[in-house]
Amino acid sequence: MRRVWEALEGRRLPAMAVDLEAFDRNVAAAAGLVASRPRGSGPGGMTLRLATKSIRVPELIRRVLKFGAPYRGLMTYSAEETAFLASEGFDDFLLAYPTVQKSDVEAVVLVHQSGKTVRLMIDSVDHLRILSALVGMLDQPLELVIDIDMSLRPALGLMHLGVRRSPVRSARDVVALYDECKHLPNLRIVGLMGYEAQIAGLGDRSPFHKAMNPVFQGVRAASVRSVSKLRHEAAEAVRAAGHTLTLFNGGGSGSLNTTVEESWLTEATVGSGLLCSHLFSYYSNIRYEPAFWFALQVARSSDAGYATCLGGGYIASGAPGWDKVPVPEYPPGLSLIPDEGCGEVQTPLQSKGDELSVGSRVLFRPSKAGEPAERFNEYLLVENGEVTGSAKTYRGMGKAFL
């Protein structure tokens, strides 16, 4: 971290910097988890699909795929993004979030007709009906994947622990959708996705809600069992019904160690862990190295022990809270001021360490990995303690997708 701080001396701030060595180590560590998968599992071995929403910088996406096996393919978050990445030379897309917007479907169909591999996500007969009407006649049917809800529903289903996305809850629901799709010549279901958000996205060592950490540990442990059971049942049911199952995606950065244990999955997803925003340092089951920070310049000082930086209000999405706010990390001893947090234009800090002089710089770690790319045109690339280049974000390329 200190080396990144030093590398930014004299740079225009705010600046986002990626420590490429740490990034590459995270890429290798995630690949290592897949390699450690129990022997004999999965007919073709498991691959890793990169969640582009958590990177949003084509050059870094390219760098991950260059690592080679087990990395293969991209989990994209919007149809227009998928089309953009296809135009940048990428292939093998799983668009993980359903869309029924005409322009989106047209964009995906163009990618499909260009000969690239692209699959749309569905979770209902409505999706099938609307997509079939929008897609029209095709030489080759458009490929679809069913999103199965992996939430934990204790207390006889009265509690819902997980995300609210898909109504598909059982192997029977999955087979019913496959059966329905058989009547639609322009669509073909090729697989399943079951994302265990309450494991992958729920840190159990968070300094922001310490009292909840033991509860989250319990939720995570119970979910590992229920998720594994449902995914296994779904895979068996699809095969037993004589349907195709060429792709079964699960997991995310925060669950990789347990996701790779399931031999019926063909692939796991990873993204946030590679840049390791601060939320991804709060997991007891998995460790990534912080690999990116943004630097702000101290522009003024209102009182002794206080310094105010220009910029900084890059708050993450999700349930609002202090865990969605960037954390000042270097120099040490700095804290945000509860009344102001990271501000729209200015971010005041209190220092318990050395006084910060006007003109000095402070490194912050963002809460989530992908969203900061919406605030920077480029990321500076740091190697051996020096800025060796820069990489444009989607935003820097003139693109804002969602």
Ligand SMILES: Cc1ncc(COP(=O)(O)O)c(C=O)c1O
């Ligand atoms: C469908 C899906 N899979 C996987 C992930 C995990 O992504 P990451 O590894 O970047 O946290 C997410 C994150 O929200 C997701 O929505």
